[in-house]
Amino acid sequence: MVRPGLAACAQRLRRIRRNRPPDGDGVAVLAAPTYGVSVDFDTYERDLWDGRADAYQSGFARMTAWSVGPLLDAAAVTSGTRVLDAGTGPGIVSREAVRRGADVIALDADPGMAATARANVPGLDVREAILPDLPLPDASFDAVVGNFVINHVSRPEEAVRQFARVLRPGGKLALTCWEMPPSGALALVSEALEEAGVPVPDDIPTPPFAELGQTGPFGGLLRDAGFADGEAARLRWLHEVDPEDWWTTGALARIGVNGVIVSRQDPPTVDKIKVAYDRLAARYATSGGRIALPANALLATGTR
Ligand SMILES: C[S@@+](CC[C@H](N)C(=O)[O-])C[C@H]1O[C@@H](n2cnc3c(N)ncnc32)[C@H](O)[C@@H]1O
Numbered sequence: 001m002v003r004p005g006l007a008a009c010a011q012r013l014r015r016i017r018r019n020r021p022p023d024g025d026g027v028a029v030l031a032a033p034t035y036g037v038s039v040d041f042d043t044y045e046r047d048l049w050d051g052r053a054d055a056y057q058s059g060f061a062r063m064t065a066w067s068v069g070p071l072l073d074a075a076a077v078t079s080g081t082r083v084l085d086a087g088t089g090p091g092i093v094s095r096e097a098v099r100r101g102a103d104v105i106a107l108d109a110d111p112g113m114a115a116t117a118r119a120n121v122p123g124l125d126v127r128e129a130i131l132p133d134l135p136l137p138d139a140s141f142d143a144v145v146g147n148f149v150i151n152h153v154s155r156p157e158e159a160v161r162q163f164a165r166v167l168r169p170g171g172k173l174a175l176t177c178w179e180m181p182p183s184g185a186l187a188l189v190s191e192a193l194e195e196a197g198v199p200v201p202d203d204i205p206t207p208p209f210a211e212l213g214q215t216g217p218f219g220g221l222l223r224d225a226g227f228a229d230g231e232a233a234r235l236r237w238l239h240e241v242d243p244e245d246w247w248t249t250g251a252l253a254r255i256g257v258n259g260v261i262v263s264r265q266d267p268p269t270v271d272k273i274k275v276a277y278d279r280l281a282a283r284y285a286t287s288g289g290r291i292a293l294p295a296n297a298l299l300a301t302g303t304r
Helices: 006-019 040-047 054-058 060-074 092-099 111-120 156-166 190-196 216-223 243-251 256-263 267-284
Strands: 082-086 103-108 127-130 140-145 168-176 231-241 291-303
Touching: 040 127, 040 256, 054 243, 060 092, 060 140, 060 231, 060 291, 082 092, 092 111, 092 140, 092 190, 103 111, 111 127, 111 140, 127 243, 140 156, 140 216, 156 168, 156 216, 168 216, 190 243, 190 256, 190 267, 216 231, 231 243, 231 256, 243 256, 243 267, 243 291, 267 291
Parallel strands: 082 103, 082 140, 103 127, 140 168
Antiparallel strands: 168 291, 231 291
């Protein structure tokens, strides 16, 4: 049975999609959604990831791969650990957990991401579920990990309570998110948009993590859900990348909020944004024509 909330969400999504051109094979064919002022965060998120698995894995996932090791270490994932990888995306956390000998279940809200994770990690048990819904039994995991998913959830407090429910007593939770306000790698395209004079549209919903993406509130989120030792620390690294690749797989491929905004612009405006992007990206120049982008994230951990 389809729940009323999900049916309404699907109906709004169909309305959004009616106004979009179909996706093509390459990243140059853009979907340019507009949402209407009352779109809820979940509907926006489902549209954000729809059809983006390939672009995400060839762009942003190369940056988020850096925190996979610290995340799994924080959750004490080793051989035999029963792990839930929430918001698996293309499965990079699950792949490493499986390599460590863990027993992994992955989940993602997006069917395309779930299919990509299945293809990338043969034999992986991948479920489709929209957090905070977590259709898994109580106390069935030793570790729950989520690499950059909690910042995409409309009700993060309830999601963390659900993570507590599925953990056994003494089990570990580890979650990453981007530090707010956005900086470094996360801010490059938004700075270019600003320099090109493109206003921030008012129909894109504000994520709960605009407030929670700092060490104090992120640690507090875990403590409020019953993780008495919950705390968050900064993670810092440099993501080295070809600036043209970053432009193509991020901004032009409609990844993230800045990608959505770029996708709405006409070609002359996109050219203007690109000129600003090139100039701003040069601040991060390193050897061989590449750029080293500061990645500024947070890692929250807690024990059930
Ligand atoms: C930024 S990607 C992170 C993917 C992967 N964990 C990584 O490290 O690269 C966020 C993922 O979370 C998924 N997601 C977003 N909201 C979700 C929700 N409410 N429930 C489950 N998955 C969600 C998206 O479909 C996407 O695959």
